[in-house]
Amino acid sequence: MTSQTGFTEIIGILGGMGPAATADFYTKLVSMTPGHNDQDHLRTVIWSDPTIPDRTEALLGTGPDPTPWLLNGSRVLREAGATVIAIPCNTAHAFVPRIADHVGLPIIHMIGEVARHLTTLQPAVRTAGLLATTGTVQAGLYQEWLARYDIRLVLPATTSRQAEVMAAIRAVKAGKPAAATASLTDAARQLTAQGAQAVIAGCTEIPLGLPADDVEVPLVDPAVILARVLVRRARTA
Amino acid sequence: MTSQTGFTEIIGILGGMGPAATADFYTKLVSMTPGHNDQDHLRTVIWSDPTIPDRTEALLGTGPDPTPWLLNGSRVLREAGATVIAIPCNTAHAFVPRIADHVGLPIIHMIGEVARHLTTLQPAVRTAGLLATTGTVQAGLYQEWLARYDIRLVLPATTSRQAEVMAAIRAVKAGKPAAATASLTDAARQLTAQGAQAVIAGCTEIPLGLPADDVEVPLVDPAVILARVLVRRARTA
Numbered sequence: 001m002t003s004q005t006g007f008t009e010i011i012g013i014l015g016g017m018g019p020a021a022t023a024d025f026y027t028k029l030v031s032m033t034p035g036h037n038d039q040d041h042l043r044t045v046i047w048s049d050p051t052i053p054d055r056t057e058a059l060l061g062t063g064p065d066p067t068p069w070l071l072n073g074s075r076v077l078r079e080a081g082a083t084v085i086a087i088p089c090n091t092a093h094a095f096v097p098r099i100a101d102h103v104g105l106p107i108i109h110m111i112g113e114v115a116r117h118l119t120t121l122q123p124a125v126r127t128a129g130l131l132a133t134t135g136t137v138q139a140g141l142y143q144e145w146l147a148r149y150d151i152r153l154v155l156p157a158t159t160s161r162q163a164e165v166m167a168a169i170r171a172v173k174a175g176k177p178a179a180a181t182a183s184l185t186d187a188a189r190q191l192t193a194q195g196a197q198a199v200i201a202g203c204t205e206i207p208l209g210l211p212a213d214d215v216e217v218p219l220v221d222p223a224v225i226l227a228r229v230l231v232r233r234a235r236t237a
Numbered sequence: 238m239t240s241q242t243g244f245t246e247i248i249g250i251l252g253g254m255g256p257a258a259t260a261d262f263y264t265k266l267v268s269m270t271p272g273h274n275d276q277d278h279l280r281t282v283i284w285s286d287p288t289i290p291d292r293t294e295a296l297l298g299t300g301p302d303p304t305p306w307l308l309n310g311s312r313v314l315r316e317a318g319a320t321v322i323a324i325p326c327n328t329a330h331a332f333v334p335r336i337a338d339h340v341g342l343p344i345i346h347m348i349g350e351v352a353r354h355l356t357t358l359q360p361a362v363r364t365a366g367l368l369a370t371t372g373t374v375q376a377g378l379y380q381e382w383l384a385r386y387d388i389r390l391v392l393p394a395t396t397s398r399q400a401e402v403m404a405a406i407r408a409v410k411a412g413k414p415a416a417a418t419a420s421l422t423d424a425a426r427q428l429t430a431q432g433a434q435a436v437i438a439g440c441t442e443i444p445l446g447l448p449a450d451d452v453e454v455p456l457v458d459p460a461v462i463l464a465r466v467l468v469r470r471a472r473t474a
Contacts, residue, residue, distance in 0.1 A: 017275065019270075025262070029260075035411075038291070042255070043287065044253075044256070044283070045283065045284055048283070049276070050275040050279070054275070080313045
């Protein structure tokens with residue numbers, strides 16, 4: 001069936017990491033698409049496989065490699081007709097170099113798009129803070145991309161503080177976002193004290209537990225940035 | 238890739254009718270799945286095609302038949318590995334008899350499940366009210382299923398009142414749920430005045446515009462009923 005709208009793009013979402021973050025990302029994608037009726041919206045196919053092995057455990061060497069699951073999900077999306085792939089999971093981006101050449105579709109790199117977005121904020125962000133999983137932090141994903149734009153990255157100052165962020169993320173995954181709010185608010189405050197002019201909510205679960213109003217600098221939600229890029233791309237394709 | 242969890246079911250969601258309702262349904266499915274980490278959740282594939290022709294217009298004879306789009310979406314879900322199909326759109330259920338024999342997968346009938354659910358409420362519901370699209374009302378879907386359980390259905394009393402409900406649904410689809418609340422609350426009040434002991438939010442957009450607290454009898458959300466049936470089924474498969 002062809003689209004009635006003229007949009008040729010079909011968004012493929014490689015999700016399930018976690019499932020609540022996937023639902024939240026699709027909600028954001030829909031709400032950020034301008035339109036007055038259903039037919040103004042983008043065709044989307046979502047593969048949500050929560051059984052993908054934990055990305056942080058794989059990066060720390062304590063769990064299986066999720067690459068085969070990511071390749072399988074990408075194949076499902078391609079066969080379903082997707083023309084572009086979005087991965088609403090920060091940590092999974094550590095595995096993008098392993099799958100990119102085998103997917104046969106462009107992958108919009110969420111972390112690269114966040115770095116680019118930071119350069120557009122006014123006043124200019126020279127130092128950004130990161131709240132993310134221990135896997136994302138250790139994989140150096142944001143460090144690498146922000147360095148390309150000469151932005152300094154500050155992290156939770158001690159391993160115990162990073163462990164508190166990881167515990168808060170797990171609380172959100174367990175369906176208890178309220179339990180995460182106090183420690184995430186405190187962690188964001190510590191980052192701004194270290195000079196952060198913006199805080200990256202660098203795990204898709206974090207915005208579910210941390211209200212933007214509780215952070216004194218801009219809280220950048222990578223899912224929102226990714227959704228905006230997808231909408232703009234689809235409407236100009 | 239096989240599941241690490243032992244769940245053999247893969248939920249197929251035939252969505253996009255509308256996209257916001259699909260996002261809301263998947264959010265409900267995730268939040269109603271008991272689990273402490275990602276891997277406790279169900280594998281799900283979602284085909285969200287908002288370009289499917291308007292179901293109400295088709296039923297009123299003023300628009301194209303969506304059946305080919307529904308068959309195409311079902312094929313995509315089956316080829317992606319889905320083992321069961323859920324359709325989080327009440328009006329689309331008018332077309333289920335046209336596709337059921339061609340899909341090759343069981344379809345969980347949301348409206349049938351709502352009728353069954355009403356018989357389990359205490360005190361027993363003998364009369365239920367319906368807020369739904371004009372297409373759903375005219376197709377007689379809830380009338381047919383509730384009659385099987387000897388439950389009487391009451392509808393908005395005049396065509397102009399039904400037209401107000403339809404306008405409220407369109408406001409939600411246009412991303413303006415707050416604009417719908419006053420007329421939906423008023424319509425629900427009229428149904429309870431006609432004897433409704435429960436009100437069915439019989440279009441997936443309605444719960445987005447009508448808070449349950451604004452209705453003096455139980456407000457039954459078919460999306461919640463459908464999600465609960467899917468979770469129970471997957472965990473016992």
